[in-house]
Amino acid sequence: MQWGVYIHIPFCRQKCFYCDFPSYAGKEKLMEVYTEALCQQIEIQGLSFRQKWGKPATIYMGGGTPTALPPQYMAQVLQAVNDYIGQEIAEFTVECNPGTVDAAYLQLLRAEGVNRLSFGVQSFQDELLRRIGRIHSGEEAVQAVKMARQAGFSNISVDLMYGLPGQILADLQASVQQAEELSVEHISIYGLQVEECTAFARMEEMGKLNLPSEEQAEVMYDYMTTALPELGYRRYEVSNFAKEGFESRHNRSYWHDVPYLGLGAAAHSYLAGKRYAATADIAEYIAGIKAGRDVRALEEEPTREHAMEEFAFLALRTAEGLSRQAFADKFHVELDSVYGEVMAKLSEQGLLLVDKAGCRLSKQGFKYGNVAFAEFILD
Incomplete structure (x- = not known):
């Protein structure tokens, strides 16, 4: 049976100003015990589903910032995946922040079976990165992709954003050109949405968020939807473009009714037509796993x-x-x-x-x- 696994790492070094995902900065003291709990859940639930359905077709590790985990903890998680979920997964993706990886870290990921990386770049312009709260520079993003190539990765995606504060069309054009020059296989481009309870939402309330006009954002949208196919990136989903054969298999499973198991705090699962969500509270998740409780709750009985x-x-x-x-x-x-x-x-x-x-x-x-x-x- 075809199925997938999503693993959530809820830590990050700094909360981006636009982010409303379940991720937390300043929780480094919880990383060790979180890793232990996650590995325990992988052993129990991951193994159970593998025995029932066979090896999953895809695994996706997201966050947060998975690579905010120190290498020794990441190694524990990957070892648990190999031991209990399976080895040589057809597509095993890890999200990376360019400011949290070095050559050794990327080599660890590749050696332990990860075969696809998704870099949250957002922009290659330093000023724009500063305005949205990213911890890396444009040059660090370039070097991270190059180090990933040297580590043996042949399937690399980058995320870019448009409609950012102070961004103009030339900025987006330069970022797309840089991604194309790096020969990445996949590009995801998202328009900025100001979500509730984010730093940007508070800035907007105070009148301090200088966003492009709707007309300017539309021009950026029109540019990317025209330019990327011309560069060989086929649009296969609303926000995703890929070279032939490099579409994200895991994300495609979300859109085509394929079941998946979520592991970790705040992880979502889709099983037997029902959706479940694990508690987003890290301490509550850890306590629940250690006590042998199911940390998931049915979101809603679907009609x-x-x-x-x-x-x-x-x-x-x-x-x-x-x-x-x-x-x-x-x-x-x-x-x-x-x-x-x-x-x-x-x-x-x-x-x-x-x-x-x-x-x-x-x-x-x-x-x-x-x-x-x-x-x-x-x-």
Whole structure:
């Protein structure tokens, strides 16, 4: 059975100003006991699922900043993965902050079975990095990618952002050019969203957040969606572009209804059509694991309508779109009987392309995806 594993490392050296993820700075004293608890959970739950479903196709370690873990703790986690979940995983990704790795750390990752890296670069301009609270410089990001190559990695992704405070089109163009010159295989580009309870949200309330206008951000969006395919990076999902054969297999599983097991504090799981979330409180997670309790809670018992909505939303994020056959196989009902009117309306508006195989977002649909997604909500 195809399935995946997500491992959450909730530590970071400094909280980025835009970040609302469950990650914490200044918790270094908890790293050792967290590592012990995580390895215990990997042994118990990871082994159980491996015995039931076989070796997973993908593993993704995210955060936080996984590479904020000192190398000795990272080595323990990777050893537990190899011992209890499996070795030679087809795609094993670790998220990295360029400011937290050196050659030895990257060599450790590669030696222990990691075969894909995702660098949170965001920008190669130092001033922009400072404004968003990143701990690395543009040159450190360049050197981190080069060191990863020397360590033997042939599948590297970088994250970039647009719509940042003070950012202009030329900044984004320079970052895209730098990523292309580094010959990375995958590029994720995200528009800045000011989330509640972040430093940027507080700055915005005080009138101190100098963001590009909507028109400027739209120009940046148009640039990336045109330039990246011209550079050989095919858009296969709303925010993701890859050279042929280097699409993120793990992320694709999220969009195509593949189950996954979440391990670690704040980790989410999708199992038997239900979604679970582990406690985000690190101390509570550690205590729960040590006491042998299940640290996960069912997020919500999904209704059939909610399951259909989610299935449609996730599939439509991809270039392939929503398959008639997959929908029928999943829900035992024809796609047109549920969404026929919606598909016709969005097709007429130029946001959706409809054919015998199913439907997918048009170029305009990708740009205004939230408008299209809203139409797939079932009353």
